Amino acid sequence: MVVTSTTRTADGSRSGGLAAPQRRVADLGGRIFSGFSLGAGLVILAALAAVSIFLIIKAWPALTASGADLAEISWFKSDSLLGYVGPLIFGTLLASVLALVLAVPVSIGIALFISHYAPRRLAQSLGYVVDLLAAIPSVVYGLWGALWLLPVINPVFTWLSDKLGFIPLFADYQAPAKNIMSASVVLAVMILPIITAVTREVFLQTPRLHEEAALALGATRWELVRMAVLPFGRSGIISASMLGLGRALGETMAVLMVISPGFLFSFHLLKPGQHQTIAANIASQFPEASGLSVSVLIATGLALFVITFVVNMAARWVIARRKDFSGAN
Amino acid sequence: MSKRIDVTDLNVYYGDFLAVEGVTMAIEPRQVTALIGPSGCGKSTFLRTLNRMHEVIPGARVSGKALMDGVDLYGAGVDPVAVRRQVGMVFQRPNPFPTMSIADNVLAGVKLNNRRISKSDAASVVEQSLRGANLWNEVKDRLDRPGSSLSGGQQQRLCIARAIAVQPEVLLMDEPCSALDPISTLAIEDLINELKEQFTIVIVTHNMQQAARVSDRTAFFNIAGTGKPGKLIEIDDTGTIFSTPSVPATEDYISGRSG
Numbered sequence: 013m014v015v016t017s018t019t020r021t022a023d024g025s026r027s028g029g030l031a032a033p034q035r036r037v038a039d040l041g042g043r044i045f046s047g048f049s050l051g052a053g054l055v056i057l058a059a060l061a062a063v064s065i066f067l068i069i070k071a072w073p074a075l076t077a078s079g080a081d082l083a084e085i086s087w088f089k090s091d092s093l094l095g096y097v098g099p100l101i102f103g104t105l106l107a108s109v110l111a112l113v114l115a116v117p118v119s120i121g122i123a124l125f126i127s128h129y130a131p132r133r134l135a136q137s138l139g140y141v142v143d144l145l146a147a148i149p150s151v152v153y154g155l156w157g158a159l160w161l162l163p164v165i166n167p168v169f170t171w172l173s174d175k176l177g178f179i180p181l182f183a184d185y186q187a188p189a190k191n192i193m194s195a196s197v198v199l200a201v202m203i204l205p206i207i208t209a210v211t212r213e214v215f216l217q218t219p220r221l222h223e224e225a226a227l228a229l230g231a232t233r234w235e236l237v238r239m240a241v242l243p244f245g246r247s248g249i250i251s252a253s254m255l256g257l258g259r260a261l262g263e264t265m266a267v268l269m270v271i272s273p274g275f276l277f278s279f280h281l282l283k284p285g286q287h288q289t290i291a292a293n294i295a296s297q298f299p300e301a302s303g304l305s306v307s308v309l310i311a312t313g314l315a316l317f318v319i320t321f322v323v324n325m326a327a328r329w330v331i332a333r334r335k336d337f338s339g340a341n
Numbered sequence: 342m343s344k345r346i347d348v349t350d351l352n353v354y355y356g357d358f359l360a361v362e363g364v365t366m367a368i369e370p371r372q373v374t375a376l377i378g379p380s381g382c383g384k385s386t387f388l389r390t391l392n393r394m395h396e397v398i399p400g401a402r403v404s405g406k407a408l409m410d411g412v413d414l415y416g417a418g419v420d421p422v423a424v425r426r427q428v429g430m431v432f433q434r435p436n437p438f439p440t441m442s443i444a445d446n447v448l449a450g451v452k453l454n455n456r457r458i459s460k461s462d463a464a465s466v467v468e469q470s471l472r473g474a475n476l477w478n479e480v481k482d483r484l485d486r487p488g489s490s491l492s493g494g495q496q497q498r499l500c501i502a503r504a505i506a507v508q509p510e511v512l513l514m515d516e517p518c519s520a521l522d523p524i525s526t527l528a529i530e531d532l533i534n535e536l537k538e539q540f541t542i543v544i545v546t547h548n549m550q551q552a553a554r555v556s557d558r559t560a561f562f563n564i565a566g567t568g569k570p571g572k573l574i575e576i577d578d579t580g581t582i583f584s585t586p587s588v589p590a591t592e593d594y595i596s597g598r599s600g
């Protein structure tokens with residue numbers, strides 16, 4: 013979702029009547045290619061438009077339904093669509109952002125270790141392991157979270173709630189750990205490989221020229237990282253995080269299998285029955301849904317679509333803002 | 342603030358490959374020593390051993406000695422990071438940090454040594470170093486612009502400013518003008534002439550006129566053939582090397598009959 017390619021239409025420059033035959037062949041190739049890439053770009057735009065239109069049409073009945081109609085849906089415990097979607101959006105963002113906060117520093121650490129600290133042999137095998145982790149289906153992470161993580165993390169949460177319970181964030185923990193924090197930990201583990209893999213590639217591409225500049229000034233390894241590697245990789249780190257965030261926002265199974273749902277605007281991270289995410293909610297309600305309730309679920313899907321879109325735009329804006337200093341020139 | 346370096350019997354290896362063999366030479370303080378010779382004869386390789394930058398290449402190692410004012414640069418207790426803070430380096434291609442402003446580029450090395458430098462100290466280091474690199478007047482109004490917004494010649498002078506900002510003892514330059522136009526080249530040569538009053542300078546150049554113009558001493562390196570190690574053929578006062586060298590190969594190279 014982040015990797016929407018910028019399609020560039022070549023201007024198909026004409027080379028006058030003097031063009032040699034070979035030149036013309038090259039020209040034809042160029043035009044075929046530019047036509048092709050223009051086409052591919054249009055297909056992406058068309059697909060995007062088709063999805064948006066589908067979502068809007070299918071969500072329309074819910075968007076226009078009266079509170080009374082909506083109230084007839086058995087699981088609809090709110091007086092308006094917005095009142096229903098609001099907590100879901102909140103839960104989705106909270107789970108994903110928490111996951112990102114947990115995953116990004118660890119990912120950067122692993123990526124740096126692989127790219128700049130580990131001996132070559134070790135770095136290679138670690139790289140393979142990370143790539144393998146990225147290929148594990150999310151339902152497996154969900155199983156792992158529900159069966160293994162929940163009991164293991166229980167003492168940690170108990171301790172947190174005991175010692176730091178005076179902070180509302182950590183208050184009111186109840187076992188089993190079917191809370192948003194556990195879901196975020198699973199999500200973090202899930203998005204860790206992709207963020208690590210992308211940032212590692214970015215770090216490996218730090219220009220040798222700039223690494224040597226730092227070293228020649230007497231930089232230690234860590235100073236080299238701070239001076240050349242991280243600044244150079246900044247936009248890559250942001251892209252990687254957004255890629256991870258995109259995955260976390262839309263993740264269904266891992267959350268569904270871990271969290272005990274609730275529909276509140278709550279910052280009690282350790283308390284069960286407080287939060288739910290859009291994707292997990294759709295998955296859990298959809299099998300029983302019909303008519304207007306399907307439409308309501310699709311409306312929440314539309315909200316997710318918009319969120320993902322906004323997140324990506326924001327990422328692009330952040331990257332573009334410091335283009336002058338990006339090293340891309 | 343400028344030290345001498347005495348190199349004795351220095352060999353440099355890339356893995357099993359002996360790239361430079363048996364170099365013995367004295368690098369005098371407050372003088373410009375030029376390294377000349379055909380490409381591939383190991384000038385850059387040798388230069389990088391003087392601040393232990395060769396160590397960042399996997400498999401590269403040296404044997405022999407390099408004493409800076411009597412202290413062995415390769416000594417057991419000597420930290421390569423400390424060596425590089427005393428022996429600065431300017432590269433063939435200008436390499437200011439593109440993510441930093443002009444001022445921050447100048448301060449990059451200074452901040453490594455001294456994290457908490459006061460604003461006014463920082464400003465004066467920036468001004469002094471940029472003046473020292475003959476760049477101040479051109480950039481004083483845009484110190485917060487990225488270093489990459491400058492022309493190639495200005496970027497190279499920015500790199501020199503960055504190197505001298507930490508007040509090193511020795512300044513190494515590896516073909517600092519080869520990526521620059523003639524006017525920028527002249528600017529750098531003038532600068533080298535001024536810098537040698539403070540620093541010991543070693544410069545690699547493939548340009549004989551440049552060696553003749555800027556250096557006090559010239560070392561001629563040569564290589565017997567590909568795969569053979571590069572060797573120091575002779576080192577002498579620049580005037581002598583260019584008029585009456587003692588080895589015929591030097592004269593051949595300088596007069597363009599080989600290399």
Ligand SMILES: Nc1ncnc2c1ncn2[C@@H]1O[C@H](COP(=O)(O)OP(=O)(O)O)[C@@H](O)[C@H]1O
Nearest residue numbers: 355360379380381382383384385386387398568
């Ligand atoms: N990083 C490296 N790894 C292996 N061999 C190298 C490396 N750098 C240079 N060499 C070899 O060392 C020799 C000297 O190279 P170099 O010092 O770059 O010569 P010069 O600067 O005089 O042109 C050449 O044979 C070159 O192929």
Ligand SMILES: [Mg+2]
Nearest residue numbers: 384385386515
């Ligand atoms: Mg060279």
